[in-house]
Amino acid sequence: MVVTFPPQVENSGSQYLPENTGIKADISPNQQLLPLTAKVNQHDHLEIGGCDVTTLVKQFGSPLYILDEATLRTACKQYHNTFKEYYKGESQVLYASKAWNCLAVCAIVASEGLGIDVVSGGELYTALQAGVSPAKIYLHGNNKSRDELILAIESGCTIVVDNWYELHNLVGLSTDSAVRIMLRLTPGIECHTHEYIRTGHLDSKFGFDPNDLDQVFTFVSQQPSLNCVGLHAHIGSQIFERQPHRDLAAVMVEWLRDASKYGLTITELNVGGGLGIKYTESDDPPSIAEWSRAICEIVQSACESENLPLPKLLCEPGRSLIATSCITAYTIGSSKEIPDIRTYVSVDGGMSDNPRPITYQSVYRAVVANKMSAACNETVTLAGKHCESGDILIKNVQLPKTAPGDILVVMATGAYNYSMSSNYNRLPRPAAVVVTNGEANLILQRETYQDLIRQDYLPERLK
Template identity: 60%
Template sequence: MSSSTASAPSGAAISADAAGAGAGSPAATSAPRPFEVERDAASPNRNLTPLTTRIDGQGQLEVGGIALGELARRYGTPLYVLDEATLRGTCAAYRDALAAHYPGEALALYASKANSSLAITALVASEGLGLDAVSAGELLTALDGGMAPDRIVFHGNNKSLEELDLAVQRGVTVVVDNWFDLENLAALAPTAPVNLMLRFTPGIECHTHEYIRTGHLDSKFGFDPDQLEPVLKHLAGCPWARLSGLHAHIGSQIFELQPHHDLAAVLADALALARSLGHPVTDLNVGGGLGIRYVASDDPPSIQQWVRTVAEAVVAACQARGLELPRLLCEPGRSLVATAGVTLYTVGSRKEIPGIRTYLSVDGGMSDNPRPITYQSRYTALLAERPEAEASETVTVAGKHCESGDVLLKDLALPPATSGEVLAVFATGAYNASMASNYNRIPRPATVLVGDGQADLVQRRERPEELLRYDVLPERLRPVA
């Protein structure tokens, strides 16, 4: 593993899990600070901040060669910032690790549900990756962003007839999740063979949040193991179907390697069964699930460790069964895009409850980052223009929404912050923009892509008046003039 300690300063704010509790209490001085955590240039998922993060000559935090405070003033807040170098570096890490550790063909597919946009699609396509989509919107974004149809797989446990028709017409591989998929595909009466991948649940448990475990038997995704042989026999009698792959996924934000090793044996057994029934299966898709470092105490495996574990396990499982090596597919999402993202907020009101807590409110919250209220997720943050100031108090960063649970970071050590300062929250590139909402009719933020001192707007900020564009006011309810 190639690692280096960041040349940035000793830092000021610490991750939310390391701060002391209580209103205005001093920060824990022994806890690691964001820039004191060793930087792994070869595996960005192990870092707290983007690869290009540093302190500039004015003592301010910059990413991609641009001061974050300047970005906040130029584009407004809340603002999603994506570091191009980190995105490209993570794509290269997966691509290169597959080439180094797997002796057969291999392809990493970006799980675009993590963050779907034309710009991200174009970037990952330019790095040689494929993509997986789970809706017509994600599929159209992938196609319009320049991703080749034969490098796209289309997932979903309840695909509509219209979505399936779009995928079939554009030559995208359809991941069959259930009998409903097969009924709808047959109803389309395709004249040319449809390229299919079959998803099943492998029955493997992982230690992660129950909402993001997808490989255990009690899951809405995929065929149950006892349905595998019946569905394979059924597909053998469908002249419109060409089964080219098998898929299983065990969950998300996983730090364990053993479940991925175990998955290889389950997939190899399924591969042997499919080939024995006459299916020309050439692809094994192990899904994704590798975790990232959100706070200093997180310790995920590197991309290289994960890929090596998966690759060696697939090779060993196929050799033990006398199987020709398949093309190995994986679907990184969070681990590919999360660390590249930073969200900027402007500090507003402050509420001190003596002996209990100090609330520091910002101009965003659960509408631009629903993960804390949904998954109890933790993050690392600091003041963008005073990153080296002493973190002398502990605060809870609250959002602006009309919801008591709208809290972004609990018990975070920060320097005393005043209204108007910019707060930078790290590792927000995955499942923030893609899960954002208009709760309280608050517009979604803009997104900028930064690199080499240049910032490009890749998603513009919604305007309040635009939130009314789909409303229809019946004539009978219109106010009388």
């Protein structure tokens, strides 16, 4: 049973709840800290998708990824609908599935009309197995293997070509019908984000250098086995500024104009993704609608200035689609107080299920799911259980007084958590459930110790 929120206690877990008490079409998921269905029930427990988080942990164990289907579908609809509203030509939103690629996620986004952006043979295979149409799948990657290219060609998806090596490989793999490709170009646009997630500046491993455009366009125009339908660029991730994307769209329309001089009929323009999300209270990303509108308007304006017909406009959001749709639930265990320095509170997961803090120094927010209205009067450092001093989930986080067995929830863990997870220290990967209307369904089974040694092989001489 869901009841009204408990009395607001200053500096309590309740402060992180979405401002709305129900899902509204104009609430942008990427601007929320918790999923849109987040509520506090009569037991003072956090509820997602109508399911009590503490009950889910009892049923499925912890750590546990909990994906709110309604939030994910809302984000998909907002991208899909705003591009339809603001762009006068044809458009297609693609989900950048490297954020979280599994059968259920691919199936959900595809059912909302989105295509899938994949970056490996494994992601491509998963999308196909989930029933995604190959016509809506685009394969990326800066060093695609021959087997990956063959799988892409045989499945009929579009290949986003990254470099000369790949171009020559594709010509050598030519079939009776021309291979559908796009060209990835490096636009030379900087944006204020982490060094490792800036992919649009010239010093990047991704894409053709714009100074090579003449050679690239000439070569592609002479290959009957290649059907170049579009151009692609991506400038980075977790971006809050709108101007870099406006600059990108304008540059890409200039490339579109230049391609026609070589006899290439470019009908698609893919501006990538990169819209950021709200990981902390101070984060202030544009809404999905604001970002989409800016992209649509600048492409239309640039095409009008160049007297060009509108291309099919594609974008590839990942993080902003799924990050805030998911939380991770942990069980609190040991603690260690170091007087006048800090108090460590440890959970039953860490860097193997969320490597972003140790990799990118990413910052998250957390609540204690079974003490939602309790005042946050302690400052602690949340530690993982791995044998690494750097396995810290959140430094100096304010929480209520905790005890072993409490359920800790870390917010916005839908992007690059499961997908970058590992078996470090031979920890089995967590389970994942999708929740909606009070129902929870398993979408990723928890790994077992047997799973950990499934690929091991012990030579006879060592037995």
